[in-house]
Amino acid sequence: MGCSNFKNTLLFLFITANLVHAPFASYLEIKKKCFLTSNVTVQVTNMLSVNGPLLLHCRSKDDDLGIKTIGQNQKFRWTFCTNIWHTTKFWCTFQFGQKNRVIVAYEETVKEFCKDNQCYWSARDDGIYLFDTEYYDWQ
Structure with a gap:
């Protein structure tokens, strides 16, 4: 039972990290913004x-x-x-x-x-x- 909870927790963390990271990473790749420069x-x-x-x-x-x-x-x-x-x-x-x-x-x-x-x-x-x-x- 303890091993199953550990795997579920790891799976939850993995999915959450990807959900948070993916939109941010794709935003950065779409347009490279230069602050006050060209x-x-x-x-x-x-x-x-x-x-x-x-x-x-x-x-x-x-x-x-x-x-x-x-x-x-x-x-x-x-x-x-x-x-x-x-x-x-x-x-x-x-x-x-x-x-x-x-x-x-x-x-x-x-x-x-x-x-x-x-x-x-x-x-x-x-x-x-x-x-x-x-x-x-x-x-």
């Missing part, structure tokens, strides 16, 4: 004509997004809140075969060229583009 999305697309992976490593002072392998015509995107001092900066290392380049993927000076807080970068054979404008050459 919500920005950066996307990088591999538009190289050669079927080889693009290695991408993006980071800021506070966040390291890790090394990503992006296949041909595939994308990597992330969203973040800028800081209140307008000093948020993300830079990315692009590597493809023997070519590589470090770029500033986001900061206030780049923001001017983004549209509605959306910055779309693409790696192409002749360089790295922000939207349809070549912004960086390969090194």
Whole structure:
């Protein structure tokens, strides 16, 4: 009898925890709110004509997004809140075969060229583009 009560209590706690957590968690995932700052999305697309992976490593002072392998015509995107001092900066290392380049993927000076807080970068054979404008050459 005691074991059955214990199992029922555990089951009750498990169900209650999920009922309380689930609506709150889904609310957080629906819309990331930025308090007094902007919500920005950066996307990088591999538009190289050669079927080889693009290695991408993006980071800021506070966040390291890790090394990503992006296949041909595939994308990597992330969203973040800028800081209140307008000093948020993300830079990315692009590597493809023997070519590589470090770029500033986001900061206030780049923001001017983004549209509605959306910055779309693409790696192409002749360089790295922000939207349809070549912004960086390969090194």
